[in-house]
Amino acid sequence: MKKRTFLLKFSALLLVLSYFSGIFTASSVYAEEDILTITQNAGYQTSDFYKPKASIVIEAQTGQVLWADNPDLNWNPASIAKLMSAYLVFEAIAQGKFTLETTVKATDSDQAISQIYELSNNTIVSGVDYPVRDLLYATLVQSSNVATVMLANLVTANDEAKFIHLMNDKAKELGMTKTTFYNCSGADTASFNGYYNPVGIDQNADNVSTARDLAILSYHLLKEYPDTVTYTSPTQITIMENTPYAEVLENHNYSLPGLAYGYEGADGLKTGSSPTGGFNYAATAVRGETRLIEVILGVGDWEDQNGELQRHAFGNAIFDRAFSTYEYKQLLTKGKQTINGEELNVSQDLYGVIQKGTEPTFTLSANQITFDNGLSEVSPTITAPSAEFQYAKKLKALQNSALLKNANQKNGLSTFFVNGLLIVLGLLLMALAKLFKKEPPAGSPKKINPLVIFGVLLALVGVGLSIYTLVVGPWL
Template sequence: MTQSNKYKYKVVVLLIILSVFPIHVLAASNELDIPAKSAIAVDFDTGKILYEKNSSEVLPIASMTKLISAYLVYESVKTGKISWNDSVPFDDTLIKMTENPDLSNIPIKKELTYTVEDSLKAMLISSANVSTTGLARLISGTEQAFVDQMNLKVDEWGIKDAHFISASGLDTQDLPKEDRYPNSKDDDANMMSAKSMVIVAKHLITDYPEVLDITKQSHYTLFQGTKDEQTYWSSNLMLPDLYYYTKGVDGLKTGTTPNAGACFIGSTVQDGHRIITVVMNVDEKYSRFEVTKNILKHIETYWEYQEVNKAGSNAIVEKADVPNGKVETVPLIIKNSSSLWVNKQTSELKQVFNQKNDKLSAPLKKNVIVGQQVTTDINDKLGYLDQKDTGQATSDVMTKTDVLKANIFVRAWRSIKNSIK
């Protein structure tokens, strides 16, 4: 990521611009018009896509790359390949890179020891490129070998649109010659779609949820209590004490290069649901954080996670036949609640009952599962992150009461009546 501190000094100008060029929610609809090449918002738990714009388009991802690098750091610690207290090596070339004001870094002093934990914080909070390269070299020997691991990892996750040439997200032209990926051109960049970035975030947070303890920090301090003590601030301005603070935001990563423009992948707990947002190549007249806030507001306004099948309520098919029962039908109720993301303006719910046993026989106990009630939104056009997910809210349907078996005379009489019919 190239230096993002410049954004902190453009806040006043940006506010004036935003008042002239507002981000629109189109009148009389729930469509959101955002100034970004690509964007997506996904519910973390269900994979429901709540907003998208060109989310499959493959674009430069800049320092959002560091989430894949972070995953490999956590994985290497878990397997014992490295430990949190290991020293990260920085040669003279990398130390010299930290003096480049156009690149995001923290100062590296040769006489100081920077641990894996220190460097991970610098990578995720300050977007420090040199810290990322140092970690890559420690884990894999060379940055090129680490990039190969990155490619293998995303392939393991089913991501097919990724192209990596660096561990940090820097383009080839910004890398030291010894770290340039073989056969890469000067303008080569790490590439991926917004949709695939969400998959990365889901794997990282699911497998290593402790990453949020780092990404939620608005600042951190190295060498605390010594003459070298220094506090560094996050590039994510949606965190507490920063300009675009938004309640519930606890990550994840900014990204900025000339090729990528301003990018941001966010993690926000809103109304009890973790929402992963991605905005890529945001128009320079706008803030990526303001665009993200508008997406979150759009979701809050137009979407709700609705209980569509309520435990204990009557099933849509309220009773089932029990031909040999003392009573010939048994009431049916929902066993377990299930919910669905519903658009308040456009959703149209369809419910069906799938009976697995249409020949119930007495004696019959209550709470016997007889089928399932399935609810879908037939107007849903956005779908789910996993394309195989049909977006169904499914609940078991069970008998509400016991049904005793009718005596032989009653059964015989019913048989006669049925034969006459």
């Protein structure tokens, strides 16, 4: 009885310890994955006040998600919206509508916008021609609202509302399912004092997007227009050089190497801040073969400008976490491979993201090789990496059957040629026999010309062999 009581008490104690151990473990895992803890553990001084409302990290080649915290929260992206405007400019250039050297003549309205103190701008002078290249630098380095408007008007021949519709159409095309644009630059239309007014568009509405959607936009921007980083990576650049309108632009992306939160490999993309959106950040960095994209939304509060720097602390910390955990590399080489016990012939090299120190698990389906890394794509419109293959035995059988088929075709042609030749020779001999036929003397018995006999035999053999070839196959 005592023994039974002891066992019951011991079992109860184990259950209690297991319960609290589970709570502790779950708390530890949560703490380890919390962006604030990750950032503090990385050595950055920050607090819960600055903790981002949403964040995401994806790998730039595959679009696979390496980190996500509230990625589908609706948020005002502020000037990150300029990335969509830049996308449409690069697309128009690719379509041959204009070039980087094309100039835009500044209007009185452009000059007036550039003088609005509340907007982030560069200096624009009415009547001056500004190259598209310099306006792109102003948009993506200085975050100039007026430069963005000038580029948007170039794309649509000054149809401001049409450009907004293009932005929203492109968002749908790219799979940005929770994004709506109301202006081209991130600043609400009303703040332009009437100098920028897309007809039929709500002047007071903020653009709406999510961390996921902005990551999708950044993925496509870098994939389709990789030169984007040329315009997002300078920490400082002079536009309109060697003219009276030369101007030095400063980048607000403080994670660029050499700036306050310089991060190894960082070369873009765009910052953004507003009273309703707080401080936001879309970034990309590359190390070796691995390029990452991240989006940080809602750091701090507009009233506390420290958020402008704090967003980079969080961005750098989760970049570190992703770079230290994952890598993009070649997983299979083209050619003969043995996978899951099967001998295969792989049609191309296979690259993908994998956790460091692990080996990929491959899946063979139909004629596609895929691998499981536990990651999902940022959008269903982006397909996971795969490679085509053929089973080596089947491939050999197919090759042999093809060779046999070709051989049969060649032999068939040769056989029919010989068959036909026999028939023609037979007919020719019969014709010659008739041509040189001599009448026998009167009263003599008629004799069959040997040429006729031989000709008939040749013709019959040719016909017989032709029938055999059709029914059985080539006899050669």
